[in-house]
Amino acid sequence: MAAEESQRDFSSQSNSGSVHGTHLSLKLAVDFEAKVITGSATYTVKVVENGATQFVLDTSTLVITKVEVDGVRAKFRQHVEHQTFGSALEITLPGAERAAGSTATVSIFYNTSPRSSAVQWLPPAQTAGKARPYLFTQCQAIHARALLPCQDTPAAKLTYDATVEVPEWATCLMSALSTGAPATAGSSEGMRTFGFHQPVPVPSYLIALAVGDLASREISHRCRIWSEPSMVDAAAHDFAQTEEFLTAAEELTCPYEFLTAAEELTCPYVWGRYDVLCLPPSFPYGGMENPCLTFVTPTLLTGDRSLAFVVAHEISHSWTGNLITNRTWQSFWLNEGFTMWLERKIMSRVTRDARYYDFDAHIGWNHLKEDIALFESKGSAALTALCPPLEGIDPDDAFSSVPYEKGFALLNELQTRIGAEAFEEFVKTYIDNFKFGTITGTQFRAFVQASSYFKGDALDGLDWDEWLFAPGMPRNKPNALALEVLRAMDAAYGLSAARNSELAFRWQLLCLRRRADFIVSHVLEFITSQGRMKFTRPLYRELNKRPETASQAVDAFMANADFYHPICRAMVAKDLGLQMKKNMSRSLRCARYA
Ligand SMILES: CC/C=C\C/C=C\C[C@@H](O)/C=C/C=C/C=C\[C@@H](O)CCCC(=O)O
Numbered sequence: 341m342a343a344e345e346s347q348r349d350f351s352s353q354s355n356s357g358s359v360h361g362t363h364l365s366l367k368l369a370v371d372f373e374a375k376v377i378t379g380s381a382t383y384t385v386k387v388v389e390n391g392a393t394q395f396v397l398d399t400s401t402l403v404i405t406k407v408e409v410d411g412v413r414a415k416f417r418q419h420v421e422h423q424t425f426g427s428a429l430e431i432t433l434p435g436a437e438r439a440a441g442s443t444a445t446v447s448i449f450y451n452t453s454p455r456s457s458a459v460q461w462l463p464p465a466q467t468a469g470k471a472r473p474y475l476f477t478q479c480q481a482i483h484a485r486a487l488l489p490c491q492d493t494p495a496a497k498l499t500y501d502a503t504v505e506v507p508e509w510a511t512c513l514m515s516a517l518s519t520g521a522p523a524t525a526g527s528s529e530g531m532r533t534f535g536f537h538q539p540v541p542v543p544s545y546l547i548a549l550a551v552g553d554l555a556s557r558e559i560s561h562r563c564r565i566w567s568e569p570s571m572v573d574a575a576a577h578d579f580a581q582t583e584e585f586l587t588a589a590e591e592l593t594c595p596y597e598f599l600t601a602a603e604e605l606t607c608p609y610v611w612g613r614y615d616v617l618c619l620p621p622s623f624p625y626g627g628m629e630n631p632c633l634t635f636v637t638p639t640l641l642t643g644d645r646s647l648a649f650v651v652a653h654e655i656s657h658s659w660t661g662n663l664i665t666n667r668t669w670q671s672f673w674l675n676e677g678f679t680m681w682l683e684r685k686i687m688s689r690v691t692r693d694a695r696y697y698d699f700d701a702h703i704g705w706n707h708l709k710e711d712i713a714l715f716e717s718k719g720s721a722a723l724t725a726l727c728p729p730l731e732g733i734d735p736d737d738a739f740s741s742v743p744y745e746k747g748f749a750l751l752n753e754l755q756t757r758i759g760a761e762a763f764e765e766f767v768k769t770y771i772d773n774f775k776f777g778t779i780t781g782t783q784f785r786a787f788v789q790a791s792s793y794f795k796g797d798a799l800d801g802l803d804w805d806e807w808l809f810a811p812g813m814p815r816n817k818p819n820a821l822a823l824e825v826l827r828a829m830d831a832a833y834g835l836s837a838a839r840n841s842e843l844a845f846r847w848q849l850l851c852l853r854r855r856a857d858f859i860v861s862h863v864l865e866f867i868t869s870q871g872r873m874k875f876t877r878p879l880y881r882e883l884n885k886r887p888e889t890a891s892q893a894v895d896a897f898m899a900n901a902d903f904y905h906p907i908c909r910a911m912v913a914k915d916l917g918l919q920m921k922k923n924m925s926r927s928l929r930c931a932r933y934a
C-alpha cells in the first residue's frame with residue numbers, strides 16, 4: 341500500500357509545531373454596513389522548539405494593520421495569497437532566539453474583508469424577520485483564517501475569551517460561555533458589548549460567531565434553543581429532545597458508573613452548556629458542532645422531530661471531535677466516524693429500538709456507495725480513502741460521506757469482533773485516554789492494538805492499511821444483525837431449536853460469528869451429536885477462535901473423540917491445534933501442539 345499518514349498538516353502554513361498560541365483574547369466590533377469585523381487578536385504564545393524567531397499564523401483575506409509583541413510594535417510580513425490556503429503571516433519575535441518554554445504576548449490588529457469565506461452577511465431580506473441584517477460564521481475546515489489570524493490547524497488547540505461590540509438591537513452568540521449580560525457602558529454609541537469565555541482548549545475551526553435579532557427558549561437547565569423570534573417556538577418544539585440526547589450521550593461516554601441527576605455525577609459535561617442556534621436557510625450544513633452552541637439548519641424543522649437526529653450527531657461531537665480532535669484533516673474520519681457511531685447509539689437508546697443503529701448504518705452504507713461512485717467518476721478516487729492524500733487539496737473539495745460512513749464501517753467492524761457491549765466499554769477508554777488532545781489514525785490503530793479489549797485473535801485478518809489507505813468501498817458491509825436482532829429472530833422463528841441440520845448449521849455459525857453466546861450450548865449439542873464434517877469442522881473452528889469458547893470446544897472434542905469417525909477426529913484435532921496420537925482414541929491421548 342503506497343500511502344502514509346503525514347504528521348504535517350498540509351492545510352496550514354502556521355508554525356504551531358515550534359511556537360504555539362495557547363490562549364486567545366479577541367476584541368471585535370461588527371459593522372453590518374461595511375460588512376467587516378474589526379478588532380484585535382491577542383495571543384499568549386509559548387515557544388515549544390528551541391531557537392524560534394517567528395510566530396507564523398494563517399490568514400485569508402484579512403487586512404493586518406499593526407502587530408505588537410509584549411506591548412511593543414513588532415515587524416510582520418504577509419506572504420502572497422495562496423488561492424486555497426491564504427497568506428502566511430510571519431511575526432518576528434524580537435530579541436535573541438527563543439528558548440523552549442518561554443512565552444510572549446502577541447497582539448494583531450486587523451479587519452476582515454466583506455469577501456471573507458468564513459462569514460456570511462445576510463441582508464434583512466434573507467432573514468425570517470425581514471427587518472434586520474444577520475451574520476454567521478462557518479470555520480470548518482480551514483476558514484477560521486478568514487475570520488481572525490490564527491494557527492488554523494486542529495493540532496493547535498487553545499482557550500479563548502472574546503468581547504464583541506454589536507448594534508444595540510442585536511444579540512451576539514459565540515461557541516463559548518457567556519460572561520453575563522451585554523454592556524452598553526464602554527461601548528460605542530448605539531452599540532452594546534457581549535462577553536464570552538471558552539475555558540476548554542479548542543481548535544480554530546470551532547471558533548464561531550452569530551449576530552442577529554435573536555430570541556431563545558430554555559428547554560433544560562443547560563440547554564437553550566436560539567433562533568430568530570418568529571421561528572423560536574418551532575425550533576424549541578423540534579429540538580425538545582436535546583436534553584434526553586445529551587443524557588444518553590453522557591451515559592455512553594462516561595467511563596465510570598453513571599449516576600442519576602440526583603446523585604453526584606462522575607462525568608460532568610465538560611462544555612457546561614449545550615445550546616442550539618437554528619440559523620437562516622442559507623446555513624450550508626445540516627449542523628455544525630460549535631462548542632456550547634451547535635449551529636443547525638432550519639431545514640430540520642419538520643414539526644414532528646423526525647430530523648432531530650442531527651442534534652444527536654452534533655451532541656456526540658462534544659466528545660468525538662471537540663474533546664478528541666483530528667490532528668489534521670487526514671484524520672477527519674476519527675471525528676466523524678466515531679460521531680456517527682455515537683449518534684446511532686444515542687438514537688437506538690432514545691427510540692428504545694436497537695434496529696435504529698442497523699437501519700441507519702444500512703442507509704449510510706448506500707450513501708457511501710453513491711459518494712464513492714461520484715468521486716470515481718470525477719477522477720478523484722484517491723479522496724475516497726479514509727486517510728486521503730490532502731497535499732495541495734482544499735478540504736472542502738475532499739468532503740464527502742467517506743469519513744462519516746467508511747469511518748463508521750471500520751468502527752463497526754471492530755465492534756463486531758468483540759461484541760457491542762465490550763466495544764462500548766472500549767470507546768469509553770478511548771475517550772478517557774485522548775480527551776482534550778488530538779489524534780491521528782496511526783495513534784488510533786496503535787491504541788486498538790494495545791487495548792485489552794482486542795486481545796487474542798480479535799484483530800486477526802483486519803487489514804489496517806487497506807482500511808486506512810485504500811480508496812473505494814470497504815470489503816465488509818456492516819453486519820446488520822446485532823445481538824438483539826438475533827435474539828428477536830430466535831424468539832420469532834425458534835432457530836436455535838431447529839431440527840433441520842442445514843438450517844441449524846447456518847444459524848449457529850452466524851450466531852457464533854456475532855458472538856451471541858446464547859448459541860454456544862446449542863452448538864456443543866449439535867457437534868457432539870453428529871459427525872458430518874461439513875457441519876462439525878466449521879463450528880469447531882469458529883468456537884476455537886475465541887478464548888472464551890475455545891476451551892469448551894477442546895473439552896467437548898476430547899470427551900467425544902471416540903464418537904467421531906477417525907477422519908473427522910483427525911481433521912477436527914488439527915482444526916483445534918491438537919495432535920492425535922496414532923491408534924489412540926481417548927481424550928487423554930490428545931495434546932496441544934507447541
Ligand atoms: C477527508 C476530508 C477532509 C477534510 C474535510 C473536512 C472538512 C470539510 C469541510 O468541507 C467542512 C465540513 C463541515 C461540516 C459540518 C457539518 C457536517 O456534519 C454536515 C454534514 C452534511 C449535512 O448534514 O449537511
Ligand SMILES: [Zn+2]
Nearest residue numbers: 653657676679
Ligand atoms: Zn459531524
